[in-house]
Amino acid sequence: MQQQVEERPKKRKKQEKKLEFEAGKVFTPGEVKEEDFELDLDSARFKAQKGEGGDRRA
Amino acid sequence: MKKMVQGTEHEYTLYCRKMGTMGFDPHMMALDLLRDSDLHLAGEFITNGSRVYYDVGHFEVSTAETTNFHDVVIWEKAGEKILDWLRRIMEEKYTGDTKIHAFKNNTSPDGTSYGSHENYCVSRDVAFPARFIRELVPHLATRFVYTGAGDIVRGKYVLSPMAFLTSQVISGETMHDTGLLNTRDEPHADGRLWRRLHVIVGDALMNETAIMLRHFATSAILRLMEADALADVPRIKDPVKDVWRNVEIRNPEQWKVELEDGSIVSPIDVQRYYLGKIETLVEDEWEHRALRTLEEVLDDLEGRRSKDAARRVEWLDRYYAIQEALEKKAGPDVEMMACKQYSEIGMDRSLFYKRQRAGLLDRITDDEAIKRAIQEPPDDSRAHLRRELCDTFNIEMIDWSVLIVNDGTRRRIDLLDPYATKLEAPYATAS
Numbered sequence: 093m094q095q096q097v098e099e100r101p102k103k104r105k106k107q108e109k110k111l112e113f114e115a116g117k118v119f120t121p122g123e124v125k126e127e128d129f130e131l132d133l134d135s136a137r138f139k140a141q142k143g144e145g146g147d148r149r150a
Numbered sequence: 151m152k153k154m155v156q157g158t159e160h161e162y163t164l165y166c167r168k169m170g171t172m173g174f175d176p177h178m179m180a181l182d183l184l185r186d187s188d189l190h191l192a193g194e195f196i197t198n199g200s201r202v203y204y205d206v207g208h209f210e211v212s213t214a215e216t217t218n219f220h221d222v223v224i225w226e227k228a229g230e231k232i233l234d235w236l237r238r239i240m241e242e243k244y245t246g247d248t249k250i251h252a253f254k255n256n257t258s259p260d261g262t263s264y265g266s267h268e269n270y271c272v273s274r275d276v277a278f279p280a281r282f283i284r285e286l287v288p289h290l291a292t293r294f295v296y297t298g299a300g301d302i303v304r305g306k307y308v309l310s311p312m313a314f315l316t317s318q319v320i321s322g323e324t325m326h327d328t329g330l331l332n333t334r335d336e337p338h339a340d341g342r343l344w345r346r347l348h349v350i351v352g353d354a355l356m357n358e359t360a361i362m363l364r365h366f367a368t369s370a371i372l373r374l375m376e377a378d379a380l381a382d383v384p385r386i387k388d389p390v391k392d393v394w395r396n397v398e399i400r401n402p403e404q405w406k407v408e409l410e411d412g413s414i415v416s417p418i419d420v421q422r423y424y425l426g427k428i429e430t431l432v433e434d435e436w437e438h439r440a441l442r443t444l445e446e447v448l449d450d451l452e453g454r455r456s457k458d459a460a461r462r463v464e465w466l467d468r469y470y471a472i473q474e475a476l477e478k479k480a481g482p483d484v485e486m487m488a489c490k491q492y493s494e495i496g497m498d499r500s501l502f503y504k505r506q507r508a509g510l511l512d513r514i515t516d517d518e519a520i521k522r523a524i525q526e527p528p529d530d531s532r533a534h535l536r537r538e539l540c541d542t543f544n545i546e547m548i549d550w551s552v553l554i555v556n557d558g559t560r561r562r563i564d565l566l567d568p569y570a571t572k573l574e575a576p577y578a579t580a581s
Contacts, residue, residue, distance in 0.1 A: 104544050111187035111239070113524065118234045118497070119517050131475060132499065134251055136259050136486035138165035141207025143264025144350070145161075145256050146315035146328035148394075 151431045153217040154369045155271035155531060155568040158226050158361075160354055161208035161264040162233055162495070166250040176250050177209040180236040189232060189524070191537065192545040197525055199533025200229055201550070206325075208264055209233060209252075214533035215271075215550075215568050219365035220436050221528055223358050224515050228523035230254060234495045254354045255493035256311040257303055259486050263315055265324065266354035270347040270369055271339060271568055273376045278345060279320055282331055285380040287319060289371050289424055290330045290351050291389035292407065292417035294397065296447050297364040299353035300465030302489045306398055307472075309465040312353050314397045319389055324350055330389060338550035340566040347372065356493060356502040358514045359443065359462040366440040367421075370428040379427060384420050385410040392417075400469065402451045418452050461512045468492045471501045532568045539563065539573075 164176040181204055189196045194203045199214025211229035216222040237252045257263050276282070298310030308314040321329030334348040335341075349368065355361045374380050386392060387408045396405045396417060405416050425444060432441050443462065450459035460466035468489065475488035492501040505511055527533035536553070539545075543555035553563045563573070 103542060109186060109188045109190070111183060113187060113189050113232075113235060115521050115524070117238050118231045119521065131479065131484065131487040131491055132249070132251075133483060133487065134165065134167070134249065135488075135491040135494070136483035138163070138251060138253070138258055138490070139260065140163040140165070140253075140258035140262050140264060142262050142325065143161040143206045143208050144267070144324040145263030145265045146312060146317060146323075146350070147263060147326050148315045149317035149327055 151218075151370060151433060151437055152373060153530070153569065154373065155215045155217055156219075156222055156365060156369055157213040157215055157269050158222060159210060159212045159265070159267040159269070160226070160229065160254060161205060161210050161266065162230075163253045163255070163258065163264060164209060164237065164250060165253070166245055166248060168245055168248050174244075176237075176240055177204055177207065179240055179244070180209050180233065183236050183239055184232070192540045193548040195536070195540070195548055196232070197527070197537065198225065198228055198523055199527030199531075199537060200225065202229075202232075206264075214527045215531040216528050216533075217530050217569070218436075219362055219369055219440060220514065222365050223361045224519050224523045225528065226361060227358065227515070227520045230495050231520060232524055234497075237496065249499075251499070252495045253490060253493050254356060254495050255299065255301065255490065256315075256354050257301055259490060261303060263311070265350060266312070266352060267324075268349040268352050268365070268368065270349070270372055271337075271344050272347050272372050274341070274343055274345050276345075276375050278335075279331060279333065281375060282347075283320060284385070285375050285383050286371060287330050287389055288384055288386050288420050289368065290349070291386055291393050292396075292420040293364065293367060294351075294353075294393070294465075295402070295405065295417050295421070295451060296444075296459075296463050297352060297355070297360060298397070298463075298465040299355050299360075299493075300468035300489075301353075302486060307400070307469060307489075308397050309400070310353050310397055312351050313393050316351050316390065316393060330393070339568045344568070353464075354493065355464055356500070357462065357464045357467065357511055359512045360464045362440060362514045363444055363447065363462070366437075367424060367428065367444060370431055371424055373431060374424075374427050379430070384415065384423055386420070387412075402454060416452075418448050421448055461510065467502075467505065467511060471505060475501075530569075530571060532565050532570055534571045535573065536565060 191197045194201045201212040213225040237250050241250050294310035294313045301311035303311050317327045318329040320331045322333040332348045332350045337344050337346045387410050392407045472488040494500040497503040527537045547554040551565045
């Protein structure tokens with residue numbers, strides 16, 4: 093038996109997206125000067141919310 | 151080795167001094183930017199098949215369904231790079247000189263923990279939990295000697311933060327009182343055929359080789375369980391007790407595991423048992439290479455060739471990074487700064503990426519593969535089909551295993567086979 097196929101609505105055109113991914117921003121660390129590489133105090137003091145990680149039972 | 155659908159979930163932590171009750175939440179802002187970008191697909195899904203969302207205060211990325219231990223590394227790294235791109239945009243547009251940090255780790259300096267989970271699609275035929283406790287738990291209790299990320303928790307350097315923070319052999323919890331074996335059972339597939347094994351005892355890893363070895367070994371062991379090939383597995387008397395002991399010891403000669411028969415072995419011995427079994431499964435070049443790498447890592451750990459092992463074992467390399475920082479700089483925070491800054495995902499700040507650039511770490515893929523995986527889903531799993539459907543139809547609702555499309559009427563399309571790249575006939579006719 094032949095299947096009836098109704099014409100389906102065309103895919104809506106995607107809204108214009110404001111941001112386009114730029115690989116150069118994250119793969120080309122041209123600006124990195126290894127000799128100036130500094131440790132950052134924020135790394136030792138940042139706060140995070142509790143997530144789905146364990147907490148060893150007391 | 152037969153393909154196995156698998157993926158990872160990471161709760162990334164973003165931090166900026168300007169955040170807080172009077173500031174902004176960079177996690178939410180990053181999501182808003184992503185949804186207004188060309189990487190957004192539909193709902194919480196992005197074009198590469200991954201799902202990105204806000205979860206308990208974190209920016210979470212669940213990778214697309216990949217079918218092997220090699221691809222999962224590439225799509226996991228793609229998620230990391232996408233977040234780093236968003237972080238840079240936020241800095242440029244909104245915070246000026248104030249940095250936004252993004253960490254791929256499991257604890258903040260005050261010890262607050264967050265998760266990184268693995269998922270494996272396994273046959274429903276393997277009895278749960280009995281066979282998983284007997285055959286998989288010895289692996290999960292010992293694999294951290296090469297899969298641990300290293301971290302400082304409660305003032306101590308530990309090989310694996312998530313192993314350190316585990317409390318039980320088996321548990322359904324994901325935030326407190328967690329187990330080596332997690333009981334969550336949301337297959338996102340035909341539940342009569344598959345279980346989604348949710349592994350929550352693993353760490354957030356930066357090192358490509360470490361991620362690859364974790365998935366190579368774990369997925370191979372699950373395949374061996376399906377084949378009923380692990381009947382003679384070493385039986386550990388008290389796995390949590392041994393984890394708690396070994397996770398604080400850096401010297402492999404002092405690692406100990408007590409078996410049920412009273413004998414004492416090393417976690418490396420337990421891993422060598424699995425290695426011998428896995429050898430029977432390997433077929434292609436990638437699998438042979440992964441097997442050799444795992445064997446070399448175990449040899450290097452046992453032979454105390456720490457510098458060699460550190461190229462692939464993250465807890466060792468992080469430890470070396472911390473020691474080098476302490477040699478160069480004095481101060482109370484140096485140890486913690488180096489420990490946490492290792493896991494920053496920005497290449498210009500991350501100690502990990504600095505060391506990778508210096509050639510100290512072994513990679514298993516390259517930037518070109520990761521760039522492709524930022525835009526496109528794997529071509530051999532359901533992620534490919536989901537993308538195709540989203541490109542074809544107006545999407546009313548989307549989840550891993552179901553779509554509601556608008557093709558004149560609202561129609562539900564179930565995607566219950568995570569390996570399927572084509573729709574079954576009735577759907578194919580209509581599309």
